[in-house]
Amino acid sequence: MSLTQLVEGVTAAQKATKPMGAKINPAGIQPSRPSSDNLIYVDQHSHVYVPQMIEFDVALGTTEAEDGKAGAGLVVGPVLLGSRIESRSEAATFSRVKFSVPLILPSGD
Numbered sequence: 069m070s071l072t073q074l075v076e077g078v079t080a081a082q083k084a085t086k087p088m089g090a091k092i093n094p095a096g097i098q099p100s101r102p103s104s105d106n107l108i109y110v111d112q113h114s115h116v117y118v119p120q121m122i123e124f125d126v127a128l129g130t131t132e133a134e135d136g137k138a139g140a141g142l143v144v145g146p147v148l149l150g151s152r153i154e155s156r157s158e159a160a161t162f163s164r165v166k167f168s169v170p171l172i173l174p175s176g177d
Contacts (some may be wrong), residue, residue: 078169089174091117097170109172119170133145 082092090111097119100106109117 074165074167091119091172093169094172107170108135109170117172119172121168122171123166123168125164125166127162127164129160131160 078093078154085092096111097107097109100108107117107119107121111117
């Protein structure tokens with residue numbers, strides 16, 4: 069997963085959830101007070117929200133078998149998406165990316 073793919077994913081999620089009233093990584097998130105780890109978001113109407121931090125742990129894996137065949141996949145938690153080569157002798161490489169995205173859920177008015 070590249071940084072470009074991560075940004076494209078966040079942008080797509082922002083567009084898809086905006087009509088539902090969610091805010092993904094909104095501009096203006098700030099500490100609730102100086103030197104605090106707690107974050108808040110204040111909208112243009114002075115409403116204060118506490119964003120939920122959504123944690124992602126993504127691994128991109130590639131495999132190469134002894135016969136030269138290769139495969140690739142995306143691992144999200146315990147799930148592998150993509151193709152996988154079955155072989156008695158495989159070499160696998162995984163690149164791991166961990167990141168968090170602040171999310172403000174729609175209010176339950």
